[in-house]
Amino acid sequence: MxxxxxxxxxxxxxxxxxxxxxxxxxxxxxxxxxxxxxxxxxxxxxxxxxxxxxxxxxxxxxxxxxxxxxxxxxxxxxxxxxxxxxxxxxxxxxxxxxxxxxxxxxxxxxxxxxxxxxxxxxxxxxxxxxxxxxxxxxxxxxxxxxxxxxxxxxxxxxxxxxxxxxxxxxxxxxxxxxxxxxxxxxxxxxxxxxxxxxxxxxxxxxxxxxxxxxxxxxxxxxxxxxxYTNALNFAGFLSVPQVAIAAISGPIISKAVFGNRWDEVSDIYKKSSLNLTFIGGTGFILILTNLADLFLISSNPKDMQALWWPVCFLGLAKVIDMMGGTNREIMGYSHLYKYNLGIVLILAVSNGFANYYLIPIYGINGAAVATLISLTLVNLIRGVFLYFSVGIQPFKKQHFFVILVLALLFLIIFNLRLPFWPFFNIIVRSGLTVLVIIGINHRFNMSPLIKSGVIDMIEVVRSRWNKSLKEGE
Structure with missing residues (x-):
């Protein structure tokens, strides 16, 4: 029901x-x-x-x-x-x-x-x-x-x-x-x-x-x-920071384009792609490595088991979309919006046809694969078009390092077998993943923005802790 x-x-x-x-x-x-x-x-x-x-x-x-x-x-x-x-x-x-x-x-x-x-x-x-x-x-x-x-x-x-x-x-x-x-x-x-x-x-x-x-x-x-909606919800958690960054950067990009400040647009493009790749990849690891335990603590574990591959495909589609950074906003709020229209229509047609042929054969797995194919295709087209039309692209050298670290971490954490109850397995596995990725980022500075954010957060906690100790005295 x-x-x-x-x-x-x-x-x-x-x-x-x-x-x-x-x-x-x-x-x-x-x-x-x-x-x-x-x-x-x-x-x-x-x-x-x-x-x-x-x-x-x-x-x-x-x-x-x-x-x-x-x-x-x-x-x-x-x-x-x-x-x-x-x-x-x-x-x-x-x-x-x-x-x-x-x-x-x-x-x-x-x-x-x-x-x-x-x-x-x-x-x-x-x-x-x-x-x-x-x-x-x-x-x-x-x-x-x-x-x-x-x-x-x-x-x-x-x-x-x-x-x-x-x-x-x-x-x-x-x-x-x-x-x-x-x-x-x-x-x-x-x-x-x-x-x-x-x-x-x-x-x-x-x-x-x-x-x-x-x-x-x-x-x-x-x-x-x-x-399928439950699978979308699992993958949808990954897009929360993407929605926030799009909402923040949209007006900024619109004003920058209005003032013909393309160097500012390029900087936003690169930073958004790097940080969203970092955050999206980390979130994808947390979801996939904990999925089996999440199914076990659900109210209907048997039916939830069918969501494994849809969550995997949809999550990967979200990560690829996040790697594209603010390409959608840049094309939508600039003189390139007419070309973006054609790209969006390609996305719509490809997704519609893929769903029409894959759903009857593979069910919800087919719908998830259709989304993965469409989002990969449209981000590839947008990236190539922006590069050849205005000379900007989203990638930095840190991208390669971030993807490599996240892939290795996923393989390690995914094969880590914990003997606790599912709820405690999730806490331990998630805590370990976050601590490791924060430590690696602090050491190698893969994402300067996230590194500075973590440092600021630690300083806030430390200052409040010291303040409470002084008040206790």
């Missing part, structure tokens, strides 16, 4: 993620790209109001289009051999979620221009990751009806939007008066062109990163999607 419930919830959220870039007509791609332009002079020329007006108009136009073309959509799904029962059952929930999810994405991106990511991340992703397991548990224990989960999700997202608006107000970002003279014909044309790119590019990205969950449900069932 838990896998079925989780699979259906994840299916609904994946459908929303799939549709909202299309139905919002790319408006959610505008906040970071044009914020530096609208921030010239005093104030921001009513940029937030313009975004909200455009967002509302996009939803109205899309709603009219959906009304006339919905039957054709059902026919397309039937042609793809999908079971459309689940699609039709949740269509009203998906419609309302499209509004609140799209608005939360718009607000979160706008807030990132103020250099704030921690609080919005807690309000959105962290809150949702905490809430979804509770919702699944409540459905499994029959505390709430399976038919009511969608409306509860809508209420949660509505609460997120209220909190984001309040937080934006504390930053002084609620500026409503629009300077219509600033919105010239040339600027409006540029915004419209980028919104079109955002529409197609975001749709391509969503197809690439969410089509697997949709196709697993449509071509298998909600139980299989529940299993």
């Amino acid at each position: 838990a896998f079925d419930a989780y699979g259906e919830i994840r299916f609904v959220l994946s459908m929303v993620a799939f549709l909202y870039p299309l139905l919002t007509l790319g408006i959610t791609s505008l906040p970071v790209r044009f914020f530096p332009d609208f921030s010239q002079g005093e104030g921001r020329n009513g940029f937030l109001s313009i975004l909200l007006i455009a967002f509302s108009c996009a939803l109205i136009l899309s709603g009219i289009g959906v009304y006339f073309f919905l039957e054709y959509f059902w026919g397309f799904l039937n042609w793809m051999n999908f079971d459309i029962t689940l699609f039709q059952k949740n269509k009203s929930i998906i419609a309302f979620l499209l509004v609140v999810v799209g608005l939360s994405d718009l607000l979160k991106r706008y807030i990132s221009n103020f250099g704030r990511i921690v609080i919005p991340e807690i309000i959105t992703n962290t809150l949702l990751k905490f809430f979804l397991p509770l919702l699944v548990l409540a459905i499994s224990l029959q505390v709430i009806s399976p038919n009511s989960f969608g409306w509860i999700l809508i209420a949660v997202y509505a609460l997120m939007n209220v909190l984001l608006i309040i937080y934006l107000g504390t930053l002084g970002g609620l500026e409503w008066k629009v300077n219509w003279k600033f919105l010239t014909r040339t600027r409006t044309k540029e915004i419209g062109g980028y919104a079109l790119y955002g529409l197609i590019g975001s749709l391509g990205s969503v197809i690439a990163f969410n089509i697997d969950a949709i196709m697993v449900t449509g071509m298998k069932d909600t139980f299989a999607n529940g299993q």
Whole structure:
């Protein structure tokens, strides 16, 4: 029951993620790209109001289009051999979620221009990751009806939007008066062109990163999607620092590109790749070496055993994506965005075809392999394109050393057999891995940023310890 419930919830959220870039007509791609332009002079020329007006108009136009073309959509799904029962059952929930999810994405991106990511991340992703397991548990224990989960999700997202608006107000970002003279014909044309790119590019990205969950449900069932979603969650822990760095670096890259400071962009590119490779590789080791024990302490160890290869393939895909650093942001916020659109479409098409052919044969393993193939291909294309177009690449000499050390450490830790209970095995193995990697990094300075961060953390702990000892005297 838990896998079925989780699979259906994840299916609904994946459908929303799939549709909202299309139905919002790319408006959610505008906040970071044009914020530096609208921030010239005093104030921001009513940029937030313009975004909200455009967002509302996009939803109205899309709603009219959906009304006339919905039957054709059902026919397309039937042609793809999908079971459309689940699609039709949740269509009203998906419609309302499209509004609140799209608005939360718009607000979160706008807030990132103020250099704030921690609080919005807690309000959105962290809150949702905490809430979804509770919702699944409540459905499994029959505390709430399976038919009511969608409306509860809508209420949660509505609460997120209220909190984001309040937080934006504390930053002084609620500026409503629009300077219509600033919105010239040339600027409006540029915004419209980028919104079109955002529409197609975001749709391509969503197809690439969410089509697997949709196709697993449509071509298998909600139980299989529940299993696959659990594998995605394991691998998803690796992308937490990547999301944070993207949120921080996006506005910085946009401003640097706006000022034609490509040396600054190159520096961000290299540093982000090195640090994300270090963090992602370490996280991948921690997940894979502890996976067997994590399965043993789960509520359903037998069904969880099927997640081994999906977690392995998806985790590796995440690490490869992290090695690409901020290539997505550099291409998306520069004059190269049109070429990035083509790359994203390659990713979408390759992932769609790979899923279509691999899922019927290999199930969730096939979906994971499709993601690995697509992410490897798109990062390779982006890296080559950035090198030949603007002369920047993400790699330093430290990259080779980091990968070599992490590979050797994985082989050692993976073959380390501990005799304790699974929970204590995880603690001992994880602690040993972290201590070894921190020690090696301190000695050979593979990642200067992480080394300095660890030193600062130790100094903070030491100063507080000394302070408490003095107060005790």
